[in-house]
Amino acid sequence: MKPIEWTVNAQEGNARTGILRTRRSEIETPVFMPVGTQATVKGVRYEWLETELDARIILGNTYHLFLRPGAEIIRELGGLHKFSTWSRSLLTDSGGFQVFSLTDLRKLTEEGVEFRSHVDGSKKFLSPEVSMEVQAALGSEIVMVFDECPPGDAGYDQTRKSLELTARWAKRSKERFNELQDAGMDTGFLEAENLSGRQALFGIVQGAGHLDLRRESLDKTVEIGFDGYAIGGLSVGEEKSVMYEVLEFLAPQMPENAPRYLMGVGTPEDLIEAISRGVDMFDCVLPTRNGRTGGAFTSRGKLNIRNAKFAADFEPLDAECPCSVCRRYSKAYLRHLYQTGEMLAAILISHHNLAFFLDTMRRVRDSIKLGNFSRFKKDFLEKMRENEPAGV
């Protein structure tokens, strides 16, 4: 038996909709996974994620939870589900990306990465083995291999070296992962019908903007064999056209019978574009990060609640949004909260943004089922641009 089950229900072009079953929840795809780095989706209570927002899976983060409170504490407390009270699915990032994006001092070797904690400056070490051990302690449904993520504009030779290292690390990740599963070290083990009850492991394809290297990385990753396949190393500084080009080339070549996960992406437009190229899963900090700093995503594009023009605007963030924030609060009130430094501003805008992202995914899935996704895409993107400044 497999740890996850993946069924495609409908397809239109490369876009597909299906159901991903894990030991803890049914997840309709395409899916957007809110990011809950430190055992919390910042500013959003689990109650909301479970009810109105109806998120079926969220992210947790090996790097951050490894540093605080530490894997052993979470293991003692029974794993991340029990610790946080989130009982639906979790996907944990491996820490590979964070070691490169969050720390200044680090030493990369074949063995792993030595780095200084951004929390207290102490010396730490992460490797494929350590990452798998931490993720087993966290007990997530989907574990990510420990990878190296080079800059988006990395040159050919650097990218090749990096993806080769990532492939060797992927192999080691899988070996240690299997040992831990066999040893019962996964705190999240759960009996489920037709499933093994174990964690699933996803591989990550690297290769920056070089298509032949993407292909090479894909081959190496598929050869090792994983429950799902992720596309890493996009939206890390490269041109947007590069991302779409890589997706156009890569996604359709990825195994059809496994979910495809585009890591760290993106804007609503990015999600639609990626889905039309065959991607099934996404995560991104934008809805909650921008929400905290006054940025709202709406069906008519982005808006910044700090703008003076909203001071007396009694309309909701998005007149078409059915979320509880838009049903109740005005832009004028949200702006007031933001300008006065009230934490509720960040909470409410984050909530709306997640509602908008998750609702957009629902509408995408419905349109694929009905066979009118391409029409939906065109209308959606046109509408998003309505309020964008001219010439963009």
Add this chain to the structure above:
RNA sequence: UGGAUUGUAGCUUAAUCGGCAAAGCGUCGCACUGUGGAUGCGAAGAAUGCGAGUUCGAAUCUCGUCAAUUCAC
């Protein structure tokens, strides 16, 4: 009523011997893509309380005036 001290951007303060009036906060706007309640970038904003004088040149020196603070009566 008299004396002392102080008046510089919305606020708090800089500006060597008299030599291009700056900064922080706030305001206004932009950025943010496997998290960053962070941060970065950009803009607007001043007859240096007001009026004279000295000087090539005054926020700075002199006189007057107004205001605030404070002490004395």
